[in-house]
Amino acid sequence: MLIPKDIVEIFSYSLEEQANFPYIRRYMYLIKDKLPEIEKDREKLRKFALVGLFLTYRAFNHSGQPMTTEFDYNPPDTIYNKRLITFKEYFGETITDVEHYLSMINYTFFDFILMILRLKNISKKLYRFVIL
Numbered sequence: 484m485l486i487p488k489d490i491v492e493i494f495s496y497s498l499e500e501q502a503n504f505p506y507i508r509r510y511m512y513l514i515k516d517k518l519p520e521i522e523k524d525r526e527k528l529r530k531f532a533l534v535g536l537f538l539t540y541r542a543f544n545h546s547g548q549p550m551t552t553e554f555d556y557n558p559p560d561t562i563y564n565k566r567l568i569t570f571k572e573y574f575g576e577t578i579t580d581v582e583h584y585l586s587m588i589n590y591t592f593f594d595f596i597l598m599i600l601r602l603k604n605i606s607k608k609l610y611r612f613v614i615l
Contacts, residue, residue: 487522487572493569494535497562507538509606517614530613532570533588537609539563540584552578588612 501508504581514521514531521527542563543550552571558564571577578584585591589612 485569487525487528490528490532490569490573491518493566494532496538497533500538504538508608509604510534510609512514513606513610516612521613523540527613529574530588532566532574533584534609534613536566536570536578536584537588540564540581544581550578550581550595588604 489559496504496507501511519525522533540550540552544599550567552567554564554568558568569577578587588609594603594608598608
């Protein structure tokens with residue numbers, strides 16, 4: 484049975500992920516001191532897990548595959564699928580598609596535009612989503 488510490492470990496970004504995506508490295512830097520607090524608060528833990536799916540969203544979106552927790556087959560053993568399966572099993576929630584996921588993290592098309600224009604910082608947005 485999974486405990487909150489396991490959830491933090493599964494949904495924390497690896498050093499490789501952080502090296503490839505500087506905004507993920509900044510997010511992990513901002514959030515690291517809050518991890519004990521996150522482990523004790525189920526809603527913050529849920530939000531942390533949702534943000535931990537952000538690169539999963541990017542990977543599925545890039546490959547054209549549907550991002551969902553509802554697999555019709557035995558999914559390949561990847562960190563992305565592990566995170567999706569763990570999210571559903573631990574929190575009892577499903578993610579139906581990319582739009583559903585983005586709505587769960589309050590990420591809008593307007594946010595996307597502001598981040599492209601560098602008028603909004605994605606690392607801080609993800610951090611605030613978890614903590615507030």
